Amino acid sequence: MSDLPVAVIGAGPTGLAAAAHLRTRGRAAVVLEAGPSAGTAVRDWAHVRLFSPWRELIDPSAAALLDASGWQTPDGDRYPTGGDWVDGYLQPLADALDPVVHYGARVTGVARSGRDRLVDSGRDGASFVVHVNGRDGEERIEASAVLDASGTWSRPNPLGGDGLPALGESAARVTYRVPDLRDPSTRDRYAGKHIAVAGTGASAMTALVALGELADEAPGTRVSWLVRRGSATNAFGGGDNDQLVERGALGRRAQQAVNAGHVRTSTGFRARALVPHGEQVDIESFDGQRVERVDEIVAVTGMRPDLSYLSEIRLDLDPVLHSPKALAPLIDPNIHSCGTVYPHGAKELAQPDAGFYLVGMKSYGRAPSFLAMTGYEQVRSVVAEIAGDHEAAERVELTLPDTGVCGGAGLFDEDESAASGGCCGTATDEVLTIGGTIRG
Structure with a gap:
């Protein structure tokens, strides 16, 4: 062969x-x-x-x-x-x-x-x-x-908190990517709207930063952040302890966007169903939480x-x-x-x-x-x-x-x-090798 x-x-x-x-x-x-x-x-x-x-x-x-x-x-x-x-x-x-x-x-x-x-x-x-x-x-x-x-x-993961699409998800206005707000038509779609962002990874942080900046410029724009975990404590990353400087900076900017008041956080929120109200939807969780009158959903859940x-x-x-x-x-x-x-x-x-x-x-x-x-x-x-x-x-x-x-x-x-900081403390370089030279 x-x-x-x-x-x-x-x-x-x-x-x-x-x-x-x-x-x-x-x-x-x-x-x-x-x-x-x-x-x-x-x-x-x-x-x-x-x-x-x-x-x-x-x-x-x-x-x-x-x-x-x-x-x-x-x-x-x-x-x-x-x-x-x-x-x-x-x-x-x-x-x-x-x-x-x-x-x-x-x-x-x-x-x-x-x-x-x-x-x-x-x-x-x-x-x-x-x-x-x-x-x-x-x-x-x-x-x-x-x-x-x-x-x-x-193959993006769905909004549904059990790994399957939430009821009504296929009919709702859901995007599974970070929206490009530099594009005028995309910006118009989100400006002045109630937007739900689901996820806690880098994509979610990027979306929170971008939408937070939009909220500063477009009155009426507000964001509901849906966090499946019981806490959002570690969602913003390690900050100054992150050895990828820009990854740490992204977390800090996302935290600033949340602290600025444009973002309302719902923890322990695992989406079960999307209930339509005209062109808007209410998002219900498995434990009975409800985020009402949402215009757009950004699901970046992996x-x-x-x-x-x-x-x-x-x-x-x-x-x-x-x-x-x-x-x-x-x-x-x-x-x-x-x-x-x-x-x-x-x-x-x-x-x-x-x-x-x-x-x-x-x-x-x-x-x-x-x-x-x-x-x-x-x-x-x-x-x-x-x-x-x-x-x-x-x-x-x-x-x-x-x-x-x-x-x-x-x-x-x-x-x-x-748990935060429990095993990390101040980050130090850790090189793990098996012979040879370091490669990038």
């Missing part, structure tokens, strides 16, 4: 980095992107500024490939928007990888050649077959290995992986997160604390069907807080394993910035104030 390409699903940051590492090691690749261009998902949030600086958003092997094409390296200390990331790095990288990147190529299935999920005989020696609906119709691509870097962007096209691949996934089982204990928000993710690579990401890997955001399943440099280190290790360089694959190194805040979803129904 060494003559067959490695199939990479998704032309986002992790998928393109995988292709760059494959080229560096002299292995053929084919990158299958459902969208019309590189970084399709990132383009959907082009208006949002990242809290990672440029130096943490560029894969080293990709940079070497781009440098050879005369690419201008961005200022490593600057913080780009999603649009900057696409225009200044992702699309140029995809262009440099040409012709291996195929756009409009939606993967509909992955299997072992001639064998369904039940067949053991000859399975490990069989190639993979990737079923694709492309611009020229249906296609079957034979591959020696498959890296699924398709992310989770296409995302989940699409596993529908992997039904014929043998997967060993955690039953809670839908991440690779060996990775789950490192990222489970029920127990994960202080933002530290221990080194992981090919060993933790491998699946029972040898040669198939979940990488990038998809490898985290439903767990949050994925950083680009995590994906870059994942694919460095995985590609080394595919290339037979087992020593490099095992030499996984990862240094991630501490969030500066402790406690996971295990505190869902509790006041988190007692």
